Amino acid sequence: PNTEIREGTQVEERTFVYLKPNTIQRQLVGEVIRRFERRGLKIVGMKMLWMSKEQAVELYKEHIGKDFYEPLIKFVTSGPVVAMVLEGPHAIELVRHTIGNTDPLKASGGTIRGDYAISVRKNIVHASDSLESATREISLFFKAEELFDYPLLLEEHF
Numbered sequence: 001p002n003t004e005i006r007e008g009t010q011v012e013e014r015t016f017v018y019l020k021p022n023t024i025q026r027q028l029v030g031e032v033i034r035r036f037e038r039r040g041l042k043i044v045g046m047k048m049l050w051m052s053k054e055q056a057v058e059l060y061k062e063h064i065g066k067d068f069y070e071p072l073i074k075f076v077t078s079g080p081v082v083a084m085v086l087e088g089p090h091a092i093e094l095v096r097h098t099i100g101n102t103d104p105l106k107a108s109g110g111t112i113r114g115d116y117a118i119s120v121r122k123n124i125v126h127a128s129d130s131l132e133s134a135t136r137e138i139s140l141f142f143k144a145e146e147l148f149d150y151p152l153l154l155e156e157h158f
């Protein structure tokens with residue numbers, strides 16, 4: 001009998017992801033979400049939102065003062081984004097590998113940024129980079145009742 005869900009992968013994590021405004025403009029929302037789903041990640045929360053200046057500043061506070069900071073804040077608040085929380089074994093690191101390097105010049109083919117991005121600023125997608133930032137970022141954009149606990153019927157096959 002199968003006593004283990006997702007064999008050898010007990011560390012279930014949640015991570016925060018959002019599709020940047022240019023991804024909505026380029027009509028790549030479905031393409032990007034499909035890649036997360038195919039990886040086997042579970043969508044436990046998802047919504048479209050227009051980020052406030054305050055949310056953007058909080059999200060990117062580690063970058064205050066850098067030369068790319070002001071244009072970045074302006075860009076991410078320039079239009080609606082699609083935000084989600086993804087769950088799975090080692091989801092934080094797994095999603096970072098799936099999206100690829102921040103700089104599209106360095107992102108490998110087969111990664112989301114490596115396949116769809118040409119600009120560092122407009123690099124398609126954001127994902128949390130640590131457990132600490134995932135916790136902080138999820139609570140910045142999602143209320144507890146907007147996140148759902150449910151079984152994925154195919155889970156044992158991933």
Ligand code: GDP
Nearest residue numbers: 063068072101102120121122123125126127129
């Ligand atoms: P991420 O976690 O991979 O998104 O990268 P960072 O947290 O280091 O930076 C946040 C975002 O700022 C990146 O996704 C880029 O859009 C942007 N960014 C980071 N470094 C640079 C840079 O050197 N130049 C420009 N133009 N944008 C940058």
Ligand code: MG
Nearest residue numbers: 126127128129
């Ligand atoms: Mg980051």
